Every structure is written in C-alpha cells, then in structure tokens.
Amino acid sequence: xxxxxxxxxxxxxxxxxxxxxxxxxxxxxxxxxxxxxxxxxxxxxxxxxxxxxxxxxxxxxxxxxxxxxxxxxxxxxxxxxxxxxxxxxxxxxxxxxxxxxxxxxxxxxxxxxxxxxxxxxxxxxxxxx
Numbered sequence: 521x522x523x524x525x526x527x528x529x530x531x532x533x534x535x536x537x538x539x540x541x542x543x544x545x546x547x548x549x550x551x552x553x554x555x556x557x558x559x560x561x562x563x564x565x566x567x568x569x570x571x572x573x574x575x576x577x578x579x580x581x582x583x584x585x586x587x588x589x590x591x592x593x594x595x596x597x598x599x600x601x602x603x604x605x606x607x608x609x610x611x612x613x614x615x616x617x618x619x620x621x622x623x624x625x626x627x628x629x630x631x632x633x634x635x636x637x638x639x640x641x642x643x644x645x646x647x648x649x
Contacts, residue, residue: 527566529584532573533559533634539570542633546601578635585639591618591626594640603630606637 533539540559543549549561549568558571568584588594595605595616605617606629613619618628624644629637 529563529566529568531568531570531584531632531634531636532576533570533632533636534573534576535633536570536572538633543568543570546598546603576634576636578631578637580637582629582637582639584636585627585641587643588640589642591628591640591642592616594642595628598628598630598640605630 531539536554536556536559540551540554543559543561544551549563552560552562552567554560556572558569561568561570563586586594595618598605605613607613607617608629611619613628616628618626620626625641627639627641629639632638
C-alpha cells in the first residue's frame with residue numbers, strides 16, 4: 521500500500537529556531553515550511569520534519585542518515601561547520617571518525633543540537649552485471 525507513497529522522516533527538537541539554524545545553516549537543507557509545530561526541510565526530495573517537543577529523549581542509535589558519494593568529504597564539511605563526528609568504544613574508526621562496515625559501507629555519526637544521532641554513509645558500489 522505504501523510502496524508508491526513518499527516517505528516523511530521525523531526528528532524531535534526542543535527549539536525550532538536552533539534546529540533550523542543547524543539543519544538549514546550547517547547541513548544546507550532548504551526549508552519547505554516553518555510554523556509553530558515543526559520546520560520541514562527538503563532532504564533531496566524527502567521531507568524531513570523537525571517537530572517541536574517539550575523534551576527530546578535521544579535514541580541510542582541513528583535516527584536519520586544520508587547516503588553520500590564521499591563520506592570523507594562529508595565529514596570534512598561537517599567539521600568545517602563545527603560538527604564533530606562521534607566516537608564509539610569498541611568500534612574501529614579512522615582518523616576522521618569513519619567506520620568501515622563489514623559489507624563495505626563507510627559510516628560516520630554526528631549529533632544535532634538536541635542530541636539526535638545522525639549519520640552520513642558511503643555505500644559500496646554494486647556491479648550492474
């Protein structure tokens with residue numbers, strides 16, 4: 521039933537102005553709509569709604585991630601915007617904080633101002649044959 525419906529992703533925030541400054545100003549996502557309930561962003565054709573809540577209870581895992589062509593370049597861009605990568609005990613990460621997954625993906629994590637864990641990932645190339 522939903523295979524042809526557009527996905528909307530959600531993230532919670534306690535301060536919509538601060539969230540807008542991060543998602544628009546740092547991550548570069550264009551704003552679609554901003555009202556007292558949420559700020560909606562265009563995440564390359566997918567709507568990301570950052571919804572106002574009284575309290576954020578950050579999940580201990582990634583809640584939103586982006587597939588990027590060059591994860592190292594994305595991490596450097598994030599760092600230039602003041603966003604450090606996260607480090608996890610027991611996870612082997614390179615100098616930039618990038619983890620090489622067994623399946624070939626390269627992943628780095630970072631947090632938004634409310635502590636939500638976000639990621640950038642460079643997926644392995646698959647042969648078209």
